Amino acid sequence: MANLADSEKRSPEEHKRLLNLHNSFKPVWLTETVQLGPWLPSDRDVLVEFLNDPRVYPFFSGPPYPYTLKDADAWLALRVDRMTKTGGTPLDFAFRDMARGGKAVGCISISNESDDVLEGDDIGYWLAPDYRGLGLMAKALKIMLYRVSVVEVGKRKFNAHAFVGNYASRKTLEKVGFVVQENMSGTIVKDGKEIPRWVLRLYLTDEDVARWGEEIHKATPIPLVVL
Template identity: 70%
Template sequence: MSTPSTRTPEEHARLLELHDSFKPVWLTETIQLGPWLPSDRDIVVEYMNNPKVYSYLFGPPIPYTLKDADEWLALRIDRMSKKGSPLDFAFRDMTRGGRAFGCVGTSDESDEVLDKDNTGYWLAPEYHGKGLMAKALKMMLYRISVVEAGKRKFNSFAFVDNWASRRTLEKVGFVVQDDMSRSIVKYGTTIPQWVLRLYLTEEDVERWGKETIEAKPLPSLVH
């Protein structure tokens, strides 16, 4: 399989077309989930330089530059699922012209290599406490990972004492693995992490299919 560094221009063009053709999903009546776009570069820089955001991520460079944003956004196009859907989605506030304010990343890694699997996310501070992330995680995991890639097992991490992130994952069904430990070195400091995992039964999959229903947008936001 090709990797981003070995992908031909033709392959990249095909992925770009698939990426840009993905139909956004309405998470709420005013918020969409859709692919990241090159035009989001300024927004990415803004949030990646906000300590209320980067402090809880695994290690974006600080200061975060437009070059960093361009490289990250380009990689979003290369990180495609087996059926050609994006794996990283931007939250967009359609009452603010579609301004991006967060990210949820799903996975198509095999269930046999859970250690490499990582369900990740971040959200702008002004949108915290609204229940958006748990809902988005469930919807994207189901639509992309469960349905398209056939996954039933998922892995995620949260910094120890980041209870908000842990509670978000637990709302989706992730469980802390008390017998597993992990830490990363971030900006010269070793930070321990919780390992959380989600195992779906076929009954869970059927239930999720009924629960992950796209919202109806406000009529004023439909073009």
């Protein structure tokens, strides 16, 4: 994954080239109205809206709180650094409801770490409350894990966490194929408190990869109705 040193060495022309490559990612349709696409500078207000939402924030382990426009701008500035080295594909994707003017309503972040690194979180995600429980996240995770990590990076082993008690997140991961590691446990300090987390892992075989490819190729958008 790119680091600060990489960014400092990059010329303005190279930055522009990579940014154009990032923004040219062809969106993936999940439903008749919701697609996955690259994050844009214009999404800064949406990030502040949802990352401060009390229905969303408690399940995060990373972003600062309160989340400010300065935080959003800093994160969005990392888009060029968060790309695969082979295909120049983004590693952070926005869910966009095109029936609402393309408003970003969620996020998926995918890892491009090697299989040798199996400690942190290989995926991260959140959805606006109105879009939960519709099967969006599990479908999006499988598509992006396959297209980015499996195909481009060659990654087959994944590590993930969910706060103990957050059964919705655990269920989403299990639908993708992650399995809770009963002999492992993890904790994180949030708001000065130590919070226990489930450790979940996914190991893909060649057969799994082939099956995923067939499933994704045959997949069609699922209906979505949000009031």
